[in-house]
Amino acid sequence: MATRDQLYAKFGITAEAAQLFETELGTLLLCARGLESGWHVIPDGESARDVLREVDRSTLGGLLSKLKRYVDFDENLSARFASALAARNRLNHGFYERHNFSIQTDEGRDEMLADLETLHGELFTAWQLAGAMTSMVSNIIVRERERGGPPT
Template sequence: MATRDELYAKFGITAEATQLFEAELGTMLLCARGLEHGWHVEADPDSARKLLDDIDRSTLGRLLGSLRNCVSLDDGLTECFASALKARNRLFHGFYESHNFKIQTDEGRDAMIADLEVLHDELFNAWQVASAMTATATKFVLELRGTPVHPVRA
């Protein structure tokens, strides 16, 4: 039976997955726009800063829309990211409200933890996909610049 502290910890871990996903999308968007504007050839720190500030102010939904405008995403990626957006919105805009008074009982907290597990899995998986895409894009940019790419060894 989950305690309130365990519930709050799981909520925090799920929120972390959301923020990591958002950060990867922002990095991907910055990379795509940088390629589009040739910043890998000639740096433009003022424009890059302006874009980064815009990315930092963006909602997840806006980030996804901006990304779709400059990167071709197949149906599977589009669905994965759209599903993660729904999970994020449910987490931050209705999780406690939808569970109402369940927090008051052991069984209710267990149900809330189970719901958070589902949300976390959705968001964590989207983050992993976005992270792999960002790693590939970074490798591509480094190769364009002629920077040696060394494999990461565990």
């Protein structure tokens, strides 16, 4: 039987995964824009700050839309990220309201915890995928910088 404390802790852990996913997408967008603009060859802090401000003002859905302009997602990855966006929205926009009075009973808390487990799984997987993509782009940037610029 799930306790309220366990439920609240799982909600927090799930919210953390959602924020890390969003942060990773923002970092990936910043990397992609920097690579496209050649900031690894000729630094442009002002433009990078402008992009960072744009990232910070964006919603998760907005970040995904902007990122698709620079990164080609296959159908599977697109579906996973869309599912993670839906999971984040279910978490942040009415999780407790949808479960209504479930928190009052042992069975209800167990159902809520199971829902959070599912949401966390989707968000954690999306964060890991986005993180792997960011690592790959970062490695490309480092290699190109070491070579003195983009390949000719």
